[in-house]
Amino acid sequence: MRISTLTFTNTMLTSFNRNQSKLLTLQSQIASQTRLLKPSDDPIASTQLAQLRREQSAIDQYKSNIDRLTGNLSGQESTVKGTEQQLQAMMDKMVEAMGGTLSAEDMKAYGKELASLLETTVSLVNTKDEDGRHMFSGTRTNQQPLVFDADTNSWSYQGNQETATTNVSNGVSVAVTTHLAQAFGDNLETLNQLKAIADKMQEGTLDPSDYAEEMSSAYASLQGSHGKIAAIYTELGSRFNTLTLLKDIHDDNSVVNDTVTRNLTELDMASASIDLTRYYNASLAAQKSYTQIQQLSLFSLI
Numbered sequence: 001m002r003i004s005t006l007t008f009t010n011t012m013l014t015s016f017n018r019n020q021s022k023l024l025t026l027q028s029q030i031a032s033q034t035r036l037l038k039p040s041d042d043p044i045a046s047t048q049l050a051q052l053r054r055e056q057s058a059i060d061q062y063k064s065n066i067d068r069l070t071g072n073l074s075g076q077e078s079t080v081k082g083t084e085q086q087l088q089a090m091m092d093k094m095v096e097a098m099g100g101t102l103s104a105e106d107m108k109a110y111g112k113e114l115a116s117l118l119e120t121t122v123s124l125v126n127t128k129d130e131d132g133r134h135m136f137s138g139t140r141t142n143q144q145p146l147v148f149d150a151d152t153n154s155w156s157y158q159g160n161q162e163t164a165t166t167n168v169s170n171g172v173s174v175a176v177t178t179h180l181a182q183a184f185g186d187n188l189e190t191l192n193q194l195k196a197i198a199d200k201m202q203e204g205t206l207d208p209s210d211y212a213e214e215m216s217s218a219y220a221s222l223q224g225s226h227g228k229i230a231a232i233y234t235e236l237g238s239r240f241n242t243l244t245l246l247k248d249i250h251d252d253n254s255v256v257n258d259t260v261t262r263n264l265t266e267l268d269m270a271s272a273s274i275d276l277t278r279y280y281n282a283s284l285a286a287q288k289s290y291t292q293i294q295q296l297s298l299f300s301l302i
Contacts, residue, residue, distance in 0.1 A: 049261060056257050058170070059250050065166045066247050069174060070240070076135050076178050077236045079127045083180065084233060086121040087226040090114060090194065094219045097201070098212070107208050111201025118194050122146050122155065125180055136180040138162045145181055146188070153199075154192045157181045169246050174239055183228035190225040193218040 096102075097110045125136050125146050133141035137159030145159040159181065165173040184190040197218045200211050208215075 052257050052261050056254065059254055059257070062168055063247060063250050066168050066243050066250070069166050069168065069176060070243055072129065072135075072176060073178075073236060073239055073243075075127075075129055077233065077240070079124050079135060080178070080180060080229060080233045080236060083121055083124045084226065084229045086117050086124065087222060087229060090117045090121075091219070091222055091226060093117070094215065094222065097208070098215050098219065100208070100212075102208060104204055104206060104208065107201045107206075108204035111198045111203075114194065114201065115198040118191065118198060122148075122191065134159070136178060138177055138179065139164050146191075154195065155188045157188060168243060169250070172246065174242060178232060178236065180229070180232060183225050183232060185221060185225065190218075190221040193221050 093110055093114050097107060097114075102110070126144050127135050129135055134143065134145055135141075137143050137145040139162040140159045143158050145157055146155050147158050148155050161179060161182075162177070163179075164176040166176050167173050181188065193214075197211065197215055200206055200214070
């Protein structure tokens with residue numbers, strides 16, 4: 001069979017270009033330390049890699065949500081704990097005041113202390129986070145939750161009872177909001193009772209026995225609110241435990257994804273080095289052969 005010069009040339013150039021392409025691909029793989037430069041290099045592995053990247057992106061978002069929520073709940077937890085301590089201090093003062101041995105003048109001092117503790121409690125419920133949003137107004141974070149009306153001499157709640165949540169895993173969400181004001185009863189009964197008792201104490205003229213029953217009722221409400229706030233504090237701890245557990249799971253999944261990704265994309269450097277040398281030598285040999293054959297002529301054999 002006769003082989004034309006054009007056919008031979010095209011065959012040699014095709015072979016040379018194929019070797020050069022392989023050589024350049026190997027060089028790029030070695031430089032980037034990966035065997036997947038484009039999906040066609042391994043369609044199945046590329047599909048798996050795309051799925052892993054989507055999953056890791058979701059995990060990263062969940063972890064970001066957890067970090068943000070953890071910071072938010074940490075501020076809430078500190079405030080709730082402070083509120084519980086204030087209520088405990090008021091309970092101690094109330095027990096002393098109800099002992100039946102204090103005069104009207106003595107009660108005046110206790111009334112001032114009780115009013116101060118009450119004011120601090122209200123300030124805690126009205127606490128803002130670092131972004132200037134109220135923590136305990138439900139979803140109305142731009143609205144101060146507890147507002148005092150001088151005309152009625154009472155506190156009222158101006159937030160709402162709605163709950164905001166954050167996704168922290170696939171199909172799992174955790175509440176962002178904490179309804180602290182609910183612990184003080186309907187229409188903030190506990191706070192308003194304490195305000196009324198503190199005012200009477202501070203008058204310094206009323207006989208303590210005249211409002212002993214009111215003190216007893218306010219103390220009972222205070223006890224109930226203290227128990228509810230303790231329950232809120234415990235519930236916040238439960239949310240923290242959930243976030244910690246999920247974060248550990250996400251961290252473990254990230255490690256698994258990294259391992260699988262590395263297995264899918266990792267380049268066998270030993271094999272790649274051998275192939276690089278092989279394709280380089282093949283390209284060089286093909287180039288030399290082509291050059292020498294091109295120089296052949298029938299006249300050189302005569």
